[in-house]
Amino acid sequence: MDELPPPLLLEILSRLTDPADLARCRIASKTLNSTSRDLQSVCLLCSFDRYAKYRSPLTRSSVTPFKQIFRRLLSELRIVKSVSIGVEKPLRTASYDDVEDEEDLYLTDVNFVEEWLPRVSQSLTSVSISDFWVQSCWRRSSVLAVISSHCYNLVDLEIKNAWLSVNGLKPMPKLTSLTLEYVRLDDENLDNISGCFPCLQVLNLIGVGGLKDPRVHLLDLRSCYWTVSNAPNSVAVVAPKLVKLKLTCVRPKVLVIDAPLLAEMHFCILKKSDYLKVEEFVNLETLHLESMELGDLLCTLPLSKTIKSLTLGKINWVEPVGTGICLGSLSRNFPNVTTLTLAAGVWSELERHLCPECLEVRTNMWGLKDITAYLVLNNIDSTLSFIKTVLESCPNLSDIALLIHCDVVSNVSCNLISKCAAYCPGIRWRWGMWKEGTKDAWISHSL
Template sequence: MDELPPELLVKILNRLNDSEDLARCRVASKRLNSLWREVRAVSLICTLSRYSKSRSIAVTPFKTVFKSLIEDSRNISSVSVAVDKALSGITFDDLIEEDSDELYLTDVEFVREWLPRVRDNLEILSISDFWIQSCWRKSDVLALISLNCSKLVKLEVKNAWLSVVGLTLMPNLRHLTLEFIRLDDENLDKVNDCFPFLKVLNLIGVGGLKEPRIRFLHLKSCHWTVSNAPLSLAIVAPNLLELKLKCNKPKSILLETPKLVKLHLSVEDAEGVSIAELQDLNTLEVISPDMYRLIRNTRFGNKIIRLAVDSVRSIEQSERLKLGLGTLLEAFPGIISLNLSPVTWSNIETHFQSEGLVHMKGTDSLKQITARVQTPSHADVHQTVSFIRSILDNCRGVTDMRLMIHQDTDFRVRTYLISACTMSNPRVRWKWGVWAEGGEDMWASIGA
């Protein structure tokens, strides 16, 4: 340890995820204790174990420990203070004092005690609050941060009730994450006005919105998970490249994102979806039980080469007969790679048994199919083999088939399916695996 140059030791200390480990290093080594003030990051997490101990024995309060780390440091550019996710299961009945604020981390008075100490050089700030203590207390911490942290580039706030009263312009902020937040900004007007140069925006489970509108000229990446309320959503972002949008039953969705190249769209009801044609979109993942209407009524552009489709759940027979492989290939004639969920595979196989493979346009471009196959029975496996053979007969460009078989499939059925497919289509590169609900895929290559 003594032979290592101080610059390397400081780099090592900066990589510690929890500043409690840093405190242990200070106790263990005089040299580390002398260098720790050069560390540019403070990160402290209240674990479930620490919280449990604090309820029964005399333990230094978490906030006190955090403030002491801040006060003893200099030149800090990154601060992270958090309550571990393991505490999310605690209820009001578990609290000894219902009005306790020992882990209320977005408390303005608490933040005001330490933020001025680090504000001059602070570039990254993350606060993950204790929801059970923060959900009923409205915090003005955003205004305090905006007034003090002119150099802040990245801000994350989680599990809190936030007000935007007093929020001021933050021209240097490039990355904003609000996760499981109650936000007093119904239409996101204040967020749009005060963070004009954002490049990355994550809104995960933000409640309190009415008719939210995202309007950022410089935004490149956005992840927006909307609550269950039927909202009208709008995203105006002329330079947006990647979007992950999840909403249940929106009244309407308006996307004005002409440069979008990658879209992950999860929607329960596609009736209100309105998307201006996305000329540059090349990667699309859609998740919806309303898949047929979503594909038929939405213009995703004609440059998509990678497509993933998840119909989420089984639907009525009449609806299943609408979505066939031909429907997908007609809507996306240029795709090279197609990824199908178990339900989607089942739906298009049902369509095949009734209608055959129809409207097979665009089949020359398709090269790779990845699918998770539902558990075929002894009686159904022959139909599945026939379906796969028909795909390969009609889609002559397909050279790569990657099929996952459900782990509950009978071994003899699995063996027959693999053998029948590989022997009748030697030109195809086959990759087989096993899948299970909630489990990891397990792949094993078979064939050349």
């Protein structure tokens, strides 16, 4: 170990997230102990095992408090550019029982942060804090104000599982990436976030609560991942340079998306908004749509001839809701699609709405080359009939991947596979199985 080059030793030490492992390495080798002082990246997680030992009266006295270990480690380092501190995932599901007897793991506590942050703030470019929700959910933290007051060179900021105030928040013009995950935020319209982080290029708002009429208005934003956890009156995204958007929401009364350079969009909405304003996407190439009212949503969105890759999903697909969709309507709305992915609910609906219009789409779907579909096989004859219609209407199809639900009996699946391969042997068929919440399993392919 002592013969390894210092950069490699630093890389090894920087990947240790357990304080005990780091301590063992420092004790085992003088070289590692000396090299550890040159660490510029610190990543420490409180493990469930440490948490359990601290709660046990038999072992508590032998366990050094987690915060003490973190402060001691930082005090021994020369230059720190990246800090990541948090709790392991199993601790995120810990119960609220006996909170007073737990180790102090309130990591966005302003007093704790002010103990270590000022000493390393000048060199910091990245900070990540994943708090212990059991202790942080009922205590509002002004950690954002503390960070903005000390970290003038910060580029990347991530905070999870906390209740955050924006009082005292100062502008951070160098910050380009911000992630807030499972956070209660006292900034109901996102005015302070947009105003104090004007140069953000990456914004992730995942399960952020406390919002009323949130509006993201950032001129340099390139990527936005936003899952709206509650049901605000309105949601707006105004970003002239935005290239990638992933937006999940329930049903805001007003939804505005103004992003003319958008190239990739993943849009999941439970039900269509009362007022949907979407500017025309002249650069959009990849689109993923998911909704209970998928047909209504397709009718509302502006026609886009630029889309090459299209994925359609339907929430609660067992019960038909809203306007239906058919192969003909897809060809009108997306005439230049080359790759099409259809969730089980969408495929089933297309089967039900096989109409004369669908037989006339062959002049509009010459570009379609690749289809991936998820099947439940309620009626194998109906499925075979629709597959034949697709093949006749899309003459340039070369690759069809069909995933059959795992609950379908094997002889039915085999029957479909053999008939498809015999009907059109020139197609590259791929077969697989799927189940909700699990990874798809590919079982065979044929040319």
